[in-house]
Amino acid sequence: MNKFNINNLVRPNVAVLKPYSSARDEYQSTGSEMVFLDANENPFQTDVNRYPDPQQRNLKAELAKLKGIVSENILLGNGSDEVLDLLFRAFCEPGDDNIITLPPTYGMYKVLANINNIENREVLLNSDFEPNVTEILNSVDQNTKMIFLCSPNNPTGNSFSEEKILQILGSFNGLVIVDEAYIDFSEEKSWLHKLERYQNLVVTQTLSKAYGMAGIRLGICYASTAIIEILNKIKPPYNVNELTQVRALDRVLKKEQVVSEIADLIKERTLLSEALANVGFVEKIYPSDANFILVKVDNANKRYGQLLEKGIVIRNRTTQPLCENTLRLTVGTQAENKKLIEALKSIE
Numbered sequence: 292m293n294k295f296n297i298n299n300l301v302r303p304n305v306a307v308l309k310p311y312s313s314a315r316d317e318y319q320s321t322g323s324e325m326v327f328l329d330a331n332e333n334p335f336q337t338d339v340n341r342y343p344d345p346q347q348r349n350l351k352a353e354l355a356k357l358k359g360i361v362s363e364n365i366l367l368g369n370g371s372d373e374v375l376d377l378l379f380r381a382f383c384e385p386g387d388d389n390i391i392t393l394p395p396t397y398g399m400y401k402v403l404a405n406i407n408n409i410e411n412r413e414v415l416l417n418s419d420f421e422p423n424v425t426e427i428l429n430s431v432d433q434n435t436k437m438i439f440l441c442s443p444n445n446p447t448g449n450s451f452s453e454e455k456i457l458q459i460l461g462s463f464n465g466l467v468i469v470d471e472a473y474i475d476f477s478e479e480k481s482w483l484h485k486l487e488r489y490q491n492l493v494v495t496q497t498l499s500k501a502y503g504m505a506g507i508r509l510g511i512c513y514a515s516t517a518i519i520e521i522l523n524k525i526k527p528p529y530n531v532n533e534l535t536q537v538r539a540l541d542r543v544l545k546k547e548q549v550v551s552e553i554a555d556l557i558k559e560r561t562l563l564s565e566a567l568a569n570v571g572f573v574e575k576i577y578p579s580d581a582n583f584i585l586v587k588v589d590n591a592n593k594r595y596g597q598l599l600e601k602g603i604v605i606r607n608r609t610t611q612p613l614c615e616n617t618l619r620l621t622v623g624t625q626a627e628n629k630k631l632i633e634a635l636k637s638i639e
Contacts, residue, residue: 295464295491297517300436305381305525313528315342343533346523350531350540354511357543358483363516366523367531371472371497371510372399377522378493378512379407382436382466390437391430393422395446395611397470400439409436415612420447420577424458437466442482443473446608446619448579450479460489466518468493475501475553476560477580483513490515500582501553502542507535556582560622566632567620573635574616583621591616594638601634 298306314330333340351362368374383390389410392400396416404411412435414427427438438459442451460467469482471494482494494513499505509531512522542549564584567573572594575587588594591609595618598605606619622628 297490297515297521300382300465301521302380302382302384305521308524310524311528313342313345315345316528339533341533343529343531343536345528345530347531347536350536350543353540353543357546358481358513360483360486360513364486364513364519366512366514366519366526368510368512368526369530369535370499370508371470371495372403373526373530374495374510374512374522375399375468376403376407377526378437378466378468379403379409381521381525383407383409384434385409388434388436389432390439391427391435392439393427393441395420395444395608395614396439396441397445397472416444416447418613420444420449420613421452422455422459424455427459428462431463431465435463435465437468438463439468439470441470441472443471443477443479443580445473445581446583446585446606446611446614446617448473448577448581448583448585450477450580453479456482460485460492463491466491466493468495470495472497472500473581476557476582479580486513486515490517493518498539498542501556502549503552504539504542507538509535509539556622559625559628560584563620563622563628563632566628567635570632570635583619585614585617585619587617589616591618594618594635597638598631598634601638603631603634605631 318329330342332342347367350367351365354365355362366374368377385408389412390404391412391414393416394413401411412430414423414430417423422440440451440456443449444451456469469492471481474481474496482492485492486494496511498509560579564576567576567584567586572589573586574589577585585608591607595605595607608614608617608619620631
């Protein structure tokens, strides 16, 4: 493959696009008292009468410190789904280009491909839920723009082999998206430490899982400054609202509390896995680096319905490739996990 060049990847219309310049882009507060009459805002104080910072500078600064990178490598979105959608819109030409996904995996990759009229080439994981690198690379053509790797993977829970991801990064001349929504629950290192070495690497994370902020919708994209500059061109000017920025910043600053909660969930994951081994109809418990456990049972549809009757909602993944008769169980509180195990042991 030729040396990676982001200019060969971006859509031509995006490359020449001039982004919208909002009032808050043109004037950045210096902290001094100013009379703001530039954005047609309501002047009466409601705490949210002013437009939010379109670049979320305070929040990015804290995330940069936390992750050991610079703010210029960060783009924030209205959940990870917006971040992923921006990647499609910036780099994939509708009706012409294609992406590669590795089922079983996060379903939004396929949905976003369909929304953006992009062919989705599916290459199944192998029997160990690892990427089939040879088949992936054989599926690449001149119109393949992105490969999506969910690691730790949803719904299987495993982290992909570093060697396999490195093979893909080194051999593919497009973007490699490593979705790390569950990385905080894993002992594996984040791929953030490889950003400088691989210009085609994009890492996405979220505050929805380990940080317990699913309701505020805050997704994070880490990539080269060149990629971030392109995404900034096409993102809506105020895509992350003020309430989200305030709550996210407050939570990110509570690092010790978050670390403690993650440790509790990992401990509960271990205890839940051990307890599942004593449930008669559980045939296999898959190792997990996430905040959930995938289990194979005798009859997933039957067991799912029985748990619903007992007031417990889990996810039936039996329709997914390689996941016949599997259930995905989110790790809850100690009390919730106890209730789940009691329910599983009580049904026949």
